[in-house]
Amino acid sequence: MRIHSHEIYLNLHKQVDASRTLGYGEFKFLWDKIKKLVAVYKKHDVDKSGTIDSMELRNATGDAGFQLNNRLLDLIIARYADDKLQMELDDFITSLIRLEVMFRVFQILDNKEKTGSITLNLQQWLLLTIC
């Protein structure tokens, strides 16, 4: 089974707040985000090979609004790029949408106290990470 970016997004939103309904605004946000990522990807695929390499990825993520440290960027490459460290468009979108979603999940969970950290019990951890 293929994991689709929008499914991850929807599932996680449901988990974070079961009572929340996803309206037009949320879908439009996701759609606009994907459109932006496609444009960024095409811009940074400078040799028009249909893939971007790890250096192009670093620039592309920055251009897409993500300021990633080396450890996180290395992990994304290890997880989503192929054996030659090349990343296709679909994987680029999937990885950055997931990153965006996880960032937003953290913000929602940290919303009340704004401590910069979140505390989860086992049940919460499994519900949020099984997706």
Added chain:
Amino acid sequence: MRIHSHEIYLNLHKQVDASRTLGYGEFKFLWDKIKKLVAVYKKHDVDKSGTIDSMELRNATGDAGFQLNNRLLDLIIARYADDKLQMELDDFITSLIRLEVMFRVFQILDNKEKTGSITLNLQQWLLLTIC
């Protein structure tokens, strides 16, 4: 790109403890776990359809050693089963290996104080959930 169970396992282990090396014992554990899941799946695919339904899944997960509450089981079905709530062998293994990995990650993170909860900052959260 396909997400393989063993890749999830390896990546998460690397994240939880970067200094940890994966020896024969770890690989054998994973291999034995997959073999067990295959056997459980085949046992519970009572009509030999090549898929199991949500009721068969409930029994199969229990037989595989997972005591899941309804919310977690519903989430796994929503995430890994198809539109007809049928689950193929590969998705069965992927979902339960991921569940096992996330359970072990929680245990490792909660290892020192055994409080039953874990506290993560944004960086830790992203590194653990981007996989």
